[in-house]
Amino acid sequence: MQLPQTPSMRLDGKRALVTGASRGIGLGAACALAAAGAHVVMTARSPDELNAAVESMQQAGYGCEALVLDVTNTSQVRESLTALPAFHVVVNNAGANRPGPMSEASEEDYDFVMNVNVRAAYFLAQVAIEGMKKEKYEGCIINTSSQMGHVGGIDRTIYCTSKFAIEGMSKALAIEVAEHGIRVNTICPTFIATPFTQKTLEDPERVAWIKSKIKLGRIGEIEDVMGAYVFLASDAASLITGASLLIDGGWTAG
Numbered sequence: 001m002q003l004p005q006t007p008s009m010r011l012d013g014k015r016a017l018v019t020g021a022s023r024g025i026g027l028g029a030a031c032a033l034a035a036a037g038a039h040v041v042m043t044a045r046s047p048d049e050l051n052a053a054v055e056s057m058q059q060a061g062y063g064c065e066a067l068v069l070d071v072t073n074t075s076q077v078r079e080s081l082t083a084l085p086a087f088h089v090v091v092n093n094a095g096a097n098r099p100g101p102m103s104e105a106s107e108e109d110y111d112f113v114m115n116v117n118v119r120a121a122y123f124l125a126q127v128a129i130e131g132m133k134k135e136k137y138e139g140c141i142i143n144t145s146s147q148m149g150h151v152g153g154i155d156r157t158i159y160c161t162s163k164f165a166i167e168g169m170s171k172a173l174a175i176e177v178a179e180h181g182i183r184v185n186t187i188c189p190t191f192i193a194t195p196f197t198q199k200t201l202e203d204p205e206r207v208a209w210i211k212s213k214i215k216l217g218r219i220g221e222i223e224d225v226m227g228a229y230v231f232l233a234s235d236a237a238s239l240i241t242g243a244s245l246l247i248d249g250g251w252t253a254g
Ligand SMILES: NC(=O)c1ccc[n+]([C@@H]2O[C@H](COP(=O)([O-])OP(=O)(O)OC[C@H]3O[C@@H](n4cnc5c(N)ncnc54)[C@H](OP(=O)(O)O)[C@@H]3O)[C@@H](O)[C@H]2O)c1
Pocket: 019, 020, 021, 022, 023, 024, 025, 026, 043, 044, 045, 046, 047, 049, 069, 070, 071, 072, 093, 094, 095, 096, 116, 144, 145, 146, 147, 188, 189, 190, 191, 192, 193, 194, 195, 196, 197
């Protein structure tokens, strides 16, 4: 009897782009994709931290390179990406948050968060998809969204606005590019210990709130999200598009 075979989760020969890859979840995604065989172009604004991350990965034997890039500078994004060979896997991960009550939010706070979390991801995906279509790559876009793209959170009106937006954008884009075999999905972590959440995780009241919501009873680590990037990028996920993969320890389960 011929048994079904699990499709490969290797990414040998694939080119991946990860934004916000110098630390935190983006660095985790870059390491995971590189460990699966992809060559990873890693972007961030601060060259020192980015170069240090790339050097450490190269020392570990991973194929990767640095690309200093502010994703909110859409003309720079277009110029940089069109100068490079196309990518099979694109992870829109760079993100921002300005937590606080809506009553204290400024228009600048709103524009800042929406600009990085939504606008930049939108136009980067636009350029990346042009490259995939040109090369006839059945590639994929993976947007790092959040559980806050599914539920509300304290002091997070702008952040939730942005993450619900990326959820909608990903679904609509998934429909648009499906005919080219290109897939678009999101990964939605709960609170993960990174520099991004450091301040929140130093506040005992907030930590009590977070732990009361995460059914598995612990805050996430970068390693908790890494496998999801490889899975969604791989042949094992070839029929998955327009989906949202929650890694929330059960927060949104009820
Ligand atoms: N940590 C969590 O609990 C959590 C939970 C759910 C979702 N997320 C999402 O996961 C993503 C990554 O979060 P993280 O916790 O890993 O954050 P992080 O540790 O602060 O890392 C953010 C990364 O994005 C880069 N970045 C920020 N603004 C950028 C810009 N304008 N252009 C290019 N790169 C930029 C940073 O490098 P530079 O500053 O040098 O540019 C850094 O590499 C975000 O989209 C966030 O919303 C995080």
